[in-house]
Each structure stands twice: as structure tokens, then as C-alpha cells.
């Protein structure tokens with residue numbers, strides 16, 4: 236593998252594969268609470284970019300559910316970070332925010348959806364990734380839709396699988 240591009244060195248703690256430790260917890264005012272499994276893959280090819288794939292599945296049946304993939308960039312010389320994301324639901328998104336140590340705080344900077352996306356429409360997403368002292372990675376996602384204010388949708392922790 237090529238050496239990690241120095242432009243993304245500050246994100247090296249994400250690299251590799253992660254697997255939900257215990258089932259993630261999903262919620263939103265309009266839906267019954269649910270649980271899910273998820274694997275994350277963060278890779279690089281020597282570019283000043285991190286590539287990622289997030290694949291969620293049903294805890295019992297393992298049936299594929301939500302999927303996202305994209306790229307992470309850092310503004311050179313700053314702690315400003317951008318996630319460029321495509322979701323299987325038909326949403327594409329740029330989230331921007333800050334890298335602080337081994338924590339990322341992001342929120343929607345731009346968002347678009349297929350013309351035939353079903354309602355309610357997502358209006359805003361905010362999320363955090365945090366590498367904990369015990370080596371586990373934690374992700375929390377909140378969203379606002381066309382009929383609900385910003386509320387938590389997902390919370391999950393992962394352990395390194397490679």
C-alpha cells in the first residue's frame with residue numbers, strides 16, 4: 236500500500252475496518268425504535284483523501300439495510316473537515332465540521348435527493364465520531380426532516396475488526 240498522504244495524517248485513527256460492538260440503536264419520533272449492525276471501512280490510496288463505506292444490516296437476519304459511501308477531505312493547514320457522501324436512499328450530501336483530537340463533529344453543508352424521494356425529506360444531518368479511550372469508535376447521528384426538528388436517529392459503537 237502507498238504511504239498515507241500527509242494531508243490526511245490527522246485522520247489515521249479512523250483507518251481500517253470496524254464492526255458494531257453491540258447492536259446500534261435507532262430512533263426517531265415517527266418510527267418504532269430499532270436495532271442494527273454496521274461495518275465501517277476507511278481506506279486510502281495515497282491521495283489526500285480517505286475513502287469510506289458504511290454498511291448497515293438487520294441484527295438477526297443480516298439483511299442489508301442502509302448504506303453510505305464517500306470521501307473525507309481536510310482543508311490543508313486547518314482542522315476543517317468535509318465528508319462527501321452518497322446514501323443508498325437517494326440522498327447525496329456534503330457534511331462539514333471540525334476535527335478535534337480523535338473526534339469529528341459534522342453537519343450538513345449541502346444536500347440533494349432524487350426527484351422521486353419519498354417524504355419526509357431529510358433537511359439537516361449532524362453527526363459525531365469519537366475514538367474513545369478504550370479503543371472503541373462511537374457514532375451519533377441526528378437529523379431534521381420536513382416534519383420533525385433535529386433529533387437523534389442513530390447511536391452505535393464499533394470495535395476494530397482489522
Ligand code: HEM
Pocket residue numbers: 261263265266269271291292300301326354355356357360376378380388389
Ligand atoms: C427511517 C434517514 C441511517 C434505519 C428513516 C427516515 C429517514 C431516515 C428520513 C424516515 C423518518 C420518518 O418517517 O419520519 C436516515 C439518514 C441516515 C439514516 C439521513 C444517515 C445519515 C440509517 C441507518 C439505519 C437506518 C444506518 C440502520 C439500519 C432506519 C429505519 C427506519 C429509518 C429502520 C424506519 C423504517 C423506514 O422508514 O425505513 N431514516 N437514516 N437509518 N431509518 Fe434511517
